[in-house]
Amino acid sequence: MPKIEIKKSFRKSLTMRFDRNGTLQVKAPIFMTNKQIQGFIDRNKSWIEKQKIAKQNSQIDPEKIPEYKKEARELIPPRVEQIANKHGFSYNTIKITSAQTRWGSCTSKKNLNFTYRLVLAPQEVMDYVIVHELCHLRQMNHSKKFWNEVATIMPDYKNQELWLKKNGASIS
Ligand SMILES: [Zn+2]
Numbered sequence: 001m002p003k004i005e006i007k008k009s010f011r012k013s014l015t016m017r018f019d020r021n022g023t024l025q026v027k028a029p030i031f032m033t034n035k036q037i038q039g040f041i042d043r044n045k046s047w048i049e050k051q052k053i054a055k056q057n058s059q060i061d062p063e064k065i066p067e068y069k070k071e072a073r074e075l076i077p078p079r080v081e082q083i084a085n086k087h088g089f090s091y092n093t094i095k096i097t098s099a100q101t102r103w104g105s106c107t108s109k110k111n112l113n114f115t116y117r118l119v120l121a122p123q124e125v126m127d128y129v130i131v132h133e134l135c136h137l138r139q140m141n142h143s144k145k146f147w148n149e150v151a152t153i154m155p156d157y158k159n160q161e162l163w164l165k166k167n168g169a170s171i172s
Pocket residue numbers: 132136141142171172
């Protein structure tokens with residue numbers, strides 16, 4: 001959940017919006033109890049998460065997107081190849097996508113997709129997404145076997161998962 005600031009005032013209904021710092025500003029009627037406000041926030045969790053993602057995505061300077069894409073095409077495929085070679089994975093193609101909420105994916109035809117947004121993530125997060133998708137070449141699921149495979153290559157992958165969660169996008 002994002003940082004939340006609650007302000008009560010003489011108003012009839014509750015509103016929520018993200019400010020430019022990514023804090024959720026909640027304006028609530030003065031008669032509402034904190035428990036009621038919290039209940040409202042809890043019930044709207046998925047809306048809040050979606051808004052947060054939209055907000056983060058809109059923070060990418062549109063003029064810089066072609067630059068990021070170019071960078072992604074230069075950086076990601078060699079890195080995938082390097083990691084794949086080191087751990088004996090073989091894949092078909094690599095595509096750089098503009099996916100907004102998905103960092104990477106892997107198809108049954110062994111094609112790997114990565115969003116250009118990965119160039120904005122820390123290196124170890126980019127590596128994790130690559131490792132994650134490569135492991136799907138062996139396990140097309142999120143079974144225990146899959147996670148063991150990931151952990152063998154990247155023992156601290158949970159830190160990277162956390163970063164991805166905080167930065168609002170999913171990995172599949
Ligand atoms: Zn996955």
